[in-house]
Amino acid sequence: MADLHLDDLEAAINWWRERSPSPDGVTACAEVRALAEVYAPLVRERRSTVDEDALPLAARAAWLAWYASTPDAPCIAICSTTQGDAVCKGCGRTFDEVQHWTVMTPAEKRAVWRRITADGTAWRFNRYAERAARGTT
Numbered sequence: 001m002a003d004l005h006l007d008d009l010e011a012a013i014n015w016w017r018e019r020s021p022s023p024d025g026v027t028a029c030a031e032v033r034a035l036a037e038v039y040a041p042l043v044r045e046r047r048s049t050v051d052e053d054a055l056p057l058a059a060r061a062a063w064l065a066w067y068a069s070t071p072d073a074p075c076i077a078i079c080s081t082t083q084g085d086a087v088c089k090g091c092g093r094t095f096d097e098v099q100h101w102t103v104m105t106p107a108e109k110r111a112v113w114r115r116i117t118a119d120g121t122a123w124r125f126n127r128y129a130e131r132a133a134r135g136t137t
Contacts, residue, residue, distance in 0.1 A: 002107035003049035004063065005114055009039045012066035031062035052107040067106045074116055076124045092122030 013035045020029035028036070038050055038059045055063065078090035081098050088098060097104075097112050104112075116122055 002052060002105060002111050004052050004055070004107050004110065006039070006042050006048045007114070008067075008110050009035055009042070009050075009063065012063045013039060015066045015069060016062060030058065031065070034058035034062050052105065064106060067110070072109070073101055074113060074122070074124055078123060088122065090123050092116035092119060092124065 013032055016029060016031040016035065020031065022028055034056065038055060042048070042050055052060070074091040074093065075098075076090045078088075079098065080089040081087075081093075081095045085095070087094050091098075093101070093112060093116060101109070117125070120126070
C-alpha cells in the first residue's frame with residue numbers, strides 16, 4: 001500500500017466543504033470531521049504523508065469519494081511506452097506504471113499523479129495541453 005499525501009487530504013477536505021457547506025459557519029459535515037482527524041495530527045507533527053491502511057473507515061470513505069471525483073489516468077492517448085520509452089512522453093508515467101495502472105490502489109495512483117505533476121515535463125502538462133486548450137493540433 002502507499003502513503004496518502006497531506007495535499008490530497010486537504011483537497012478532499014476542501015471538496016467536501018464545498019459539496020456540503022456548514023449550515024452555521026462552524027459545524028463541519030461528518031466527512032470533513034473524519035478527514036480532519038487524520039489531517040490535523042499530520043500538520044501538528046509536521047508530517048506530509050499517512051499510510052492509507054492507517055485511515056479510519058470514515059476518513060477512508062470520505063477520501064475515496066473525493067478520489068472518485070478526480071481523473072483516473074493521466075493518459076492523453078499518446079503513449080510512447082509502446083514505442084519502447086521507459087517513461088511515456090504523453091503522460092509521464094513509467095512503463096511499469098502504465099502496465100500496472102489497473103491494479104494500483106487509489107493512493108498509489110495519486111502518488112504517481114503527484115510525481116508527474118511536480119515534474120511537469122510530460123506533454124499533458126506543456127505543449128500538448130496548450131494546443132488542446134487552443135483547439136489546434
